[in-house]
Amino acid sequence: MKNLVGFIKVGSLGLLIMFSVSACSIFGKKQRVSSTTGAAYGTRKSNLGFKPYDDRRLPNPPGMVYVQGGRTVLGSFEEDLYGSRDNIERTVTVNSFWMDETEITNSQWREYVFYQYNPQVLDLPKNIEIENPNSKGAADLAEPPEPFLPDYTGPTHSISSPKMMEDIIPDDNVWTSSFSxxxxxxxxxxxxxxYNDYPVVGVSWRQVVDFAKWRTDNVNLSLIFEMDFEDLPLAFQEEFIVINETTGDPELAIGGQIIGDNNGEKQVISVEDFDDFQQEVVEFINDPLNKREFIERGIYLPQFRLPNEAEWEYAAKATIGTVYLDENEEYGRIYPWDGRSTRNPFGKRRGKQLANFKRGRGDYAGIAGNTNNDGSSIPEKVGQREPNDFNLFNMAGNVSEWVFDTYRPLSFGEFDDLNPVRKDGTGDSEENYGWQSSQVADSISYNPQLEYRSLVNDRSKVYKGGSWKDVAYWMAPGTRRFTDMDRASSTIGFRCAMISIGDDIKK
Structure with a gap:
């Protein structure tokens, strides 16, 4: 930890911040006091007094770009071909947030699967060593460390939510067909x-939610182990850190009991024990009371999650490029770029297709040898096309994307006009669509006979944007479709979002 190595000392940067915001007296004494009561604030060295943790500049979330919020008109500017009227134009305001620059890729999903069975690399002090059977001299030891061989046929290592491999990998069967x-x-x-850099497909809405949860835990675990010892909550220190009475070095523990072995110079921990340690830490930081303490100290990023439908549509339209100084929009956008065409109207790339989509019946890529043949008959590498004005890639075409919202055809009628979202069937029960609600997990379980009913129920989740297999109509950000949360497709992927804390961003 910046490290657990810096457990006993206060970093020079921390001192600089502390002194720069301290109140000064005529005697030269620096002391921070409350503007409410006049009482002195507590310090790192004192257990007494209220401690108002200073604003901490959290790092920008990895892989994400900042989307400045504001007023916008949501809804479809395209002709309503299906006559569904399920996304009528309305004015709303969306707060600032972060969004992944590109769709999540196959490589990133495989990383997620890997860490369900293996510990992640953490910033540890020099006196802590993780056993490595491949290290120099390991084979010469009296008891050489055994190689760590995770059991990929067994459950994942999560304490609270273990899953089997088939529950977390994409469904390859989305590609199979009797006629192709x-x-x-x-x-x-x-x-x-x-296909490393191609968007992952074959993942259900529920699998994507699990991915976002893992990503939150992974990033915050790394942040915690980069902190100074004094910055961490006392309960965390007592649970997972023990100071060696002989050397004064910090050592890792579970429940206050040191793990691994100590050879007098280093604490040596097996990979299995290190993995168990990390799972215990994850459980600890996800407890609501413990999480609050980390958040109060400014050392915990908000959760990665699916963007809600309003955020996704707002980010895709990116109308910041169409606004005059008087805050009037010059025009709306049918697609995430200017113009009514799917081709680039400007410069040397004039005439190039701006998205990977199906141009017409049986036409996925254009004619071979033609300058406009992009060779993309299936999803292509992320980031291949021009980004929109928020610097987001592939917000139309390539793959459609899951969003958080539960589908209802007339949701706009109940939405708030600030950060609108539909979390469930409130105000428009699935009973209106032929289902009987109950206190069981979901209406499907309550209706096992599977008689004919509407496809709309509380398991129906929205996905947005056109895919490689869709015609241009579906690339308009205002169009919307839905499917069951446990269904996967070769045309649906996703990207994550995160709330933006404060008014500006770290440059």
């Missing part, structure tokens, strides 16, 4: 390194 030769992608699209 796309089955070759079932073996290669997710697993082959040649």
């Amino acid at each position: 030769f796309n089955d070759v992608y079932a073996e290669n699209y997710y697993s082959n390194p040649g």
Whole structure:
């Protein structure tokens, strides 16, 4: 930890911040006091007094870009071909947030699967060593460390939510069909390194929510182990850190009991014990009371999550490029770029297609040898096309994307006009669509006979944007579709979002 190595000392940067905001007296004494009571604030060295933790500049979330919020008109500017009237234009305000620059890729999903069975690398002090059977001299030891071989046929290592491998990997069967030769992608699209940077598909809404939870835990675990010892909550210190009475060095523990072995110079921990330690830490920091303490200290990023429908649509339209100084929009956008065409109207790239989509019946890529043939008959590498005005790539075409919202055709009628979202069927019960609600997990379980009913229920989740298999109509950000939260497709992927804390961003 910046490290657990810096447990006993206060960093020079921390001192600089402390002194720069201290109140000064005519005697030269620096002391921070409350403007409410006049009482002295507590310090790191004192257990007495209220401690108002200073504003801490959290790091920008990895892989994300900042989307400045504001007023916008949501809804479809395209002709309503289906006559659904399920996204009528309305004015709302969306707060600032972060969003992934690109869709989540196969490589990033495989990283997620890997860390369900293996510990992550953390910033540890020099006196703590993780056993490495491949290290120099390991084979010469009296008891050489055994290689760590995770059991990928067993459950994941999560204490509170273990899953099996088949629950977390994408469904390759989304590529199979009795009437196409796309089955070759079932073996290669997710697993082959040649598709590393292609958007992951075959993942359900529920799987994506689990991914976002893991990503939150992974990033915050790293942040915690980069902190000075004194910055961490006392309960965390007592649970997971023990100071060696002989050397004064910090050592890792579970429940206050040191793990691994100490050879007099270093604490040596097996990979299995290190993995158990991390899982215990994750459980600790996810307890609501413990999480609050980390948040109060400014050392905990907000959760990664699916963007809600309003955020996604706002980010896709990116109308910041269409606004005059008087705050009037010059025009709305049918697509995430200027113009009514799917082709680039400007410069040397004039005429190039701006998205990967299906141009017409049977036409996925154009004619071979033509300058406009992009070779993208299936999803392509993320970031290949021009970004929109928020610097977000592939907000139209390539793959459609899951969003958080539960689908209802007339949701706009109940939405708030600030950060609108539909979390569930409140105000428009699934009973209105032929389902009987109950206190069980969901209406599908309550209706096992599966008689004919509407497809709209509390499991129906929205996905946005056109895909490689869709015609241009579906690339308009205002169009919306839905499917069951446990269904996967070769055309649906996702990206994550995160709330923005404060008014500005770290440059």
